[in-house]
Amino acid sequence: MHQPPLWRQHRSHVLLAAVALVLYSSPAAAYIDPGTGSALFYVVTGLVVSVYFAVRGIYYRAIDWFFRVRRRDQRCEIAIHCEDPRYEITFLPIVRALDAQGIEVTFFTMYPRDTSFEALPNRTVHRAIPEGMMGYAYLNNIEATLLVTTTPQLDVMTFRRSRRVRHYAMVQHALGESRFVRPYAYDHFDSVLCCGPIVKANIRRIESIRQASPKNLLETGIPHYDEMTKAARQAPPLEGEPVVLIAPSWGPLSMFEAFGTGFVKTIARRFRVIVRPHPQMRVSQPELYSEILGLDGVEVSTDRTPVSALSSAHILLSDISGIAHEFAFIYERPVVVIDRQMKTGGLEGELLGGDSELKQQCRDFIVPVQPTEIDHIADHLERVLRSHSVETLEKVRSQLVYNFGQAGNVAARQLAELYAVEKTGASISTREVRA
Known part of the structure; x- marks a missing residue:
């Protein structure tokens, strides 16, 4: 498991020590009025906090710079990013269907996969990357034709668009609506593989309100429903x-x-x-x-x-x-x-x-x-x-629900077409990939 650097592990202790030095300094043969003392206190603590955040900023910039160096394991054609093991049930139906089409995929996980996990298809390469900021620094500099994820808010928080990725697609991991997601959850994706008509209508309305360019919205469904439906049919009455x-x-x-x-x-x-x-x-x-x-x-x-x-x-x-x-x-x-x-x-x-x-x-x-x-x-x-x-x-x-029980196959066809379009350099901004 990735361990943060030593200074980051003990950053709270550093701050407490700095504040303690200010609060419990030894007596001096001088008088400072209460107003001046308060001002000095805020100046010193402000400096300490500023230094802390400056050092942290340098640390994260150094991580980002490190991953900007082109590394062989950051290059692929179709990248699938899985943030947590509980989202594998979303991606596995898609990965299997892509493998059946003879399409190779690189499966990036922010956790290790051991023998307790389902084996990936032969054409799928697994790469474990660090969790948290280190992992996103890696993804932010990846090189791929198509990157698929179920993590929202691309280009809003720590998950940034890489200049070397041509197309970002989001797969939804639950039936929902845009009402209960954070602002700009879908705004910076090129395509969204929608679970149903409510989300599709919500996104179009948000685009209209924000006067944003319409993105590619696909009628996909919920891939993990495929897996759950199979299990439900096998369960005893x-x-x-x-x-x-x-x-x-x-x-x-x-x-x-x-x-x-x-x-x-x-x-x-x-x-x-x-x-x-x-x-x-x-x-x-x-x-x-x-x-x-x-x-x-x-x-x-x-x-x-x-x-x-x-x-x-x-x-x-x-x-x-x-x-x-x-x-x-x-x-x-x-x-x-x-x-x-x-x-x-x-x-x-x-x-x-x-x-x-x-x-x-x-x-x-x-x-x-x-x-x-x-x-x-x-x-x-x-x-x-x-x-x-x-x-x-x-x-x-x-x-x-779009394509109930068949969403994995539908998603694989749609992603394969997005990939083919990007490889040929065609534009998809004015049309939708077929469902």
Whole structure:
């Protein structure tokens, strides 16, 4: 694993030492009035902080300069960037389909791959790069005809466009809408492989508001739905008493953050319960994560993928997590969500205005329940189980998701065409690659 330099590891200690020197200096035979003392304090601490950020800036510029030197392992034709292991399920269907077309791919991961991962196809070369700033410095100077990623905000934060990459394409890793992403999430990509018509319409509206040049928007779908659909078809039929899967998001809008874990015990009195805490909780909310792991009378799932937990449940209880759409559309089973109002301040929803289109169109099978009803949530789960209609769900799914179950093959065809167009030097700015 990449280790940061020694000065960076101990930068907090350096700052504390500097402040301590200012605060606890030895007495001197002189008088400084309070105003002058405060001014000196701010001057000295300002200098210390300025020096720290200057040194850090030099460090990151040095990293960037290092990766600007043309290295053999930074050159490829089609680069796929995978930021985290949980996104492999998005890329693997695409990589397999490209391999079947005889197309070579370089798969860059910001983590090591060992034998526990699925083997990559023969025409796919794997290269592990550092995580964080070092990894993005590498990518920012890569040389490729086409770079594919699922990481948003290209050319906004640390992930910058390389002058030696001709075309940037983004694949979406969940069904969603542009409303709940950070500003400029898609703006600087050349192509976006859209999951459904809502995102496509959102992006076109954002382009109109910002008076930006229209990008290439492809009707692709969600590649990882292909993988989940295969697993769902292989799962044994559900039997026995109803099983409730509780799988919320993490952070301030999470059910566990809002209500604690007491409601889980209430549900467990009437249903068999599986709890799947969001993986990010382990990092960002370790105390709450430990509390969930210690719940009595319920099963806790921490597998790398949620497939086993999803296939075992009759109904899902969640909040704003994307797992709600996966469970509904893949397993064709109902969902209850705690309908906490998401704030769009600082997100693209602030620009778009209005309410979530997805929520409105899916409310018959992803049923919103007010937070005030948390004490009666078991009653709502029972009601939704009784009234669920698979036919209604299938109809809405066909309207909201492009190429359901075939998105990996579609994405591979689209990327192959983008690659061919870039290699021939043709322009795609005025037309869309076929779906």
